[in-house]
Amino acid sequence: MNTKASNAYGWESPDIIHKYSVIWHSRLSFILKEIEFLKNLLNNNIFPIVESHLVDKAETYLEELSELKKEVSKLLKDVSNHKNGVKILFVKHEPNQNDWDYKHEHRKLMIKMHEFDSKYQIIKKDIFRVVKDAIRHQKQKRIA
Structure with missing residues (x-):
């Protein structure tokens, strides 16, 4: 029986x-662009948001988007460093502590x-x- 042996982490290669x-x-990288889109979406629909009394929620989300942008930037840096460090696994040698540390870091990043x-x-x-609720409120107000 030919079974494929894998390491304890389950990574095949x-x-x-x-x-x-x-x-x-x-x-x-895509999420960074998407965050800018979401900020613009909230800012461009400010009048319907104000009319439907959702300003507090919108401001909270704008703050959360700023925090997310910082978090994405940090994660992007970590992932870039991690991506550049994968070459230690491509070198043919006996598995050692560095390999295990790298795989452990990969798991934490995952x-x-x-x-x-x-x-x-x-x-x-x-x-x-x-935004949907604000626009819906604006349309209902226009109809009434």
């Missing part, structure tokens, strides 16, 4: 780790990315909900 790092970098993405998706959904 450094290629997979590198692939994840590239995907994270791309995702974070958890951070997942937590950040979950938080970001919730905020993004809430922002769209506020």
Whole structure:
């Protein structure tokens, strides 16, 4: 029986780790642009937001977006450093502590990315909900 042996972390190869790092970098770069879009969305719909008394929520989300932008910048830097460090796994040698440390760092980064993405998706959904409610309120007011 031919079974594929894998290490305790379950990573089959450094290629997979590198692939994840590239995907994270791309995702974070996109999120930076998306944060600017969400800020513009809130700022460009300020009149419907004011009329529907959702200003406090909008201001809170603008502050949260600023915090998220800082967090994304830090994560982007961490992912870039991590992506550049993957070369230690490509060198053919006996597995050692550096390999384990790098994989452990990768796992921690994976958890951070997942937590950040979950938080970001919730905020993004809430922002769209506020803008949708504000526009709906404005249309109902126009009809009445």
